[in-house]
Amino acid sequence: MAxxxxxxxxxxxxxxxxxxxxxxxxxxxAIGINESSKGHLKAKLxxxxxxxxxxxxxxxxxxxxxxxxxxxxxxRVGRLPDVVAVTGTRQLSDIVTVPFSGAEDxxxxxxVPVIATGPELPDTLEVPMISGRFLNAxxxxxxxxxxxxxxxxxxxYGYLAGESRTIELNGxxxxxxxxxxxxxxxxxxxxxxxxxxxxxxxxxxxxDPDPSRLYVRAPTNTAxxxxxxxxxxxxxxxxxxxxxxxxxxxxxxxxVDESLNNLTKMMGGLxxxxxxxxxxxxxSISVIQRSSEIGIRRALGHSRGxxxxxxxxxxxxxxxFGGILGALVGAGxxxxxxxxxxxTMVLSVAGLAGWALVSVGVAVVAGxxxxxxxxxxxxxxxxxxx
Amino acid sequence: xxVASPQREIPVGEVVLALEGVSRVYGTEVQxxxxxxVSLDIRAGEFLSIxxxxxxxxxxxxxxxxxxxxxxxxxxxxxxTDVTRLADAERSRLRGEAIGFVFQxxxxxxxxxxxxxxxxxxxYRGLTPRERRSRAxxxxxxxxxxxxxxxxxxxxxxxxxxxxxxARAISTDPGVVLADEPxxxxxxRNAENVMQIFADLQSPERAICIVTHDMDxxxxxxxxxxxxxxxxxxDEMLGGPSGGLAETGAGAGS
Numbered sequence: 286m287a288x289x290x291x292x293x294x295x296x297x298x299x300x301x302x303x304x305x306x307x308x309x310x311x312x313x314x315a316i317g318i319n320e321s322s323k324g325h326l327k328a329k330l331x332x333x334x335x336x337x338x339x340x341x342x343x344x345x346x347x348x349x350x351x352x353x354x355x356x357x358x359x360x361r362v363g364r365l366p367d368v369v370a371v372t373g374t375r376q377l378s379d380i381v382t383v384p385f386s387g388a389e390d391x392x393x394x395x396x397v398p399v400i401a402t403g404p405e406l407p408d409t410l411e412v413p414m415i416s417g418r419f420l421n422a423x424x425x426x427x428x429x430x431x432x433x434x435x436x437x438x439x440x441x442y443g444y445l446a447g448e449s450r451t452i453e454l455n456g457x458x459x460x461x462x463x464x465x466x467x468x469x470x471x472x473x474x475x476x477x478x479x480x481x482x483x484x485x486x487x488x489x490x491x492x493d494p495d496p497s498r499l500y501v502r503a504p505t506n507t508a509x510x511x512x513x514x515x516x517x518x519x520x521x522x523x524x525x526x527x528x529x530x531x532x533x534x535x536x537x538x539x540x541v542d543e544s545l546n547n548l549t550k551m552m553g554g555l556x557x558x559x560x561x562x563x564x565x566x567x568x569s570i571s572v573i574q575r576s577s578e579i580g581i582r583r584a585l586g587h588s589r590g591x592x593x594x595x596x597x598x599x600x601x602x603x604x605x606f607g608g609i610l611g612a613l614v615g616a617g618x619x620x621x622x623x624x625x626x627x628x629t630m631v632l633s634v635a636g637l638a639g640w641a642l643v644s645v646g647v648a649v650v651a652g653x654x655x656x657x658x659x660x661x662x663x664x665x666x667x668x669x670x671x
Numbered sequence: 672x673x674v675a676s677p678q679r680e681i682p683v684g685e686v687v688l689a690l691e692g693v694s695r696v697y698g699t700e701v702q703x704x705x706x707x708x709v710s711l712d713i714r715a716g717e718f719l720s721i722x723x724x725x726x727x728x729x730x731x732x733x734x735x736x737x738x739x740x741x742x743x744x745x746x747x748x749x750x751x752t753d754v755t756r757l758a759d760a761e762r763s764r765l766r767g768e769a770i771g772f773v774f775q776x777x778x779x780x781x782x783x784x785x786x787x788x789x790x791x792x793x794x795y796r797g798l799t800p801r802e803r804r805s806r807a808x809x810x811x812x813x814x815x816x817x818x819x820x821x822x823x824x825x826x827x828x829x830x831x832x833x834x835x836x837x838a839r840a841i842s843t844d845p846g847v848v849l850a851d852e853p854x855x856x857x858x859x860r861n862a863e864n865v866m867q868i869f870a871d872l873q874s875p876e877r878a879i880c881i882v883t884h885d886m887d888x889x890x891x892x893x894x895x896x897x898x899x900x901x902x903x904x905x906d907e908m909l910g911g912p913s914g915g916l917a918e919t920g921a922g923a924g925s
Contacts, residue, residue: 292782422769452727512732577778578780580778581772581778581780581791582791583739583763584737584739584766584772584792585772585791585792585839585843586763586764586765586766586767586768586792586795586843587767587794588759588760588762588763588764589759589760589796590759591695591763591795641821662739663739664739665734665739666738668739668774668778669776
C-alpha cells in the first residue's frame, strides 16, 4: 500500500533511481576493477617472480656508441653467489624486418624490434616456447640465419606451429624456428625477432657481441644483488650499469592506479549526491501533485508523522532498489572488464552491501525535506471544501 | 429532487461531536471572522444538514467539525474530548476513529482500486490485512458496490465513485459521517441515489451531517441548521415532508 505511489509512476520512479544506480555502480565498479587488477597484479608478480633483476648499461666515456656491458663484466655478474642465471640482450638498430613480402613500407614505418640474445633467455625469463625451439648453442657457433619470434608477431605474421617460413631482415632470409610465449615483464619482446649475437656480428657488422641489457635471476637476496651488480660491472671503471627489480616498478605503478581509482570513487560519490538532490527534487514535486491524496489521508485519520513516514518509506524503497541495482550494475561492469582483460574477478559482497546501504542513507536524507513538507500540508487547503 | 424522507424513527443518543463557543478568524492584518461564537451538538442517530449560501461559514464549520482545522476560540469536543488541546498524532487518531468524510469531488486516490481506497481509511489501526479487507468489502457491499471492488476510480461513474467514498467514510464505524456537498458533482438521478444511501445508513450509533447549499438536499434530512454570516440563524427539526423554509432564505444565494 505504501509503495502504491511508486508503482503508479513507474517511469518517474525509475528515473529517480538512476542517481543511486549510477553512483553506486560507479563506486562499486571502480573498487571492483581496482581490486581485480590488484589481484591480477599479485598473480602476475607471483608468475614473474620477484627475483628478476634488469640491468641496463649506462653511458661511459665512449661517445657515439651505444653503451654496452662487456663480456668480462657479464661473467663477473654470473659469478655473484646468489645469481642463478644471466642472459644479455641487445636491440639492433637500423634493421628492417619484413614478415610479408610487399609489406616493406608498413614495417619501415613501424619497425619490428630485432634483439640479439643468448640461448638461455627463455630460462632466465622463465618464459616457455609456445612452438618450436629457442636459439641454441649450434645456432650460436654456426652464426646460422635462424630467428625466434614473439607471440604477438607470430599472430600478426600468421605463423602456424611447425611451419617452415622465413622472415626477411634487411633483405636476408632468416628461418623461423620457434615462437616465444608472452613476456609479461617485457611486452616489447612479444612483437620482436630474436637472433643470436653471432649472426648479428656476421650479418650486421656488429662491433662486438656485447649486450646492452642483462636479465639476472637471483632467487635469494634479490635486493642486495641488485645493489651489487653496478659495482661488479664497473669495478671503478668508467662503464656503469643501472640495476632494477621490475616487479618493484609494477608495485609503484599500482600506486599510481590508486589515485585514478580514487578519482572514479569521488565521481561516484558526486553522482550519489546529485542523485540525492534529484530524489529530493522529484519527491517535492510529487508531494505537490499528491497533495489531495495527502489531504484525504489526513482526513482519514493519518497523522502528520504517518504521512512523513510514508514518504520517507518511498525514498527508502528508491534507495534500496537503486542501491541493489547499482551494486548489480557495478558488479556486472567489473565482471565484464575482468573477463575482457583476463583478470580474476575480485569483489567483496560486504563492500557491495555497504555501498547499497550508502545509497539507502542518501535517499532517506534526500527524502527528509519532501516528507516534512508533505507532513506540514494543511488538509483543508488541499481538499477544497464546499 | 424526490428523495424519500426518512420515515424510520432512529433514537437519538449521546453527543458525539460538539462545538462550544467556537470562533474562527482568518488572516492577521485584515481579519475575516468566518465563524462567530457558534455552539452546536451533534448526537448519535441524527441525520442533519447544515445549509447556507457561499460565505456563510458552513465550509469553515465543516473543517472545524471534522477537526481538519482548529478554532481561534472555543472548544471542539469529539466524544467529550476537547481536541484543541491534543497533539497532532492524538487528534489524527481521534479524527480517524470518530469521523468519516465524504467530499463533493469524491477525492478517491486514483491509483488505488475501490477496495484499496476503502482500505486506506483502515490503515494504521492495528488491523490485519485480512480484517482490513473484509471490513472494506462489507462497507462496499453496504453501498452496493461489492462486485466492483477491483475497479479503479476512472472506471466508475461519478455516482459510483461517491458511493466508494461513502463506503470509505463508514468503513471505520465513525460516530459522525460529515459530507460536504455530496451531491454537488452528480446529476439528479445519481444525487437521489446517494441521498437514499445516506438515508439508509442512519443508525443509532452514527450521526450523518451533510453540508450543502441545496435546499432539496437539506429537506431530505431530519434536522436543518441554517447559517449566515458565520452564525447559526436557524436550527429546525423536520418532521416529514418539508416543514417550511427557515427565516434566513438560505439556498437563495447560491
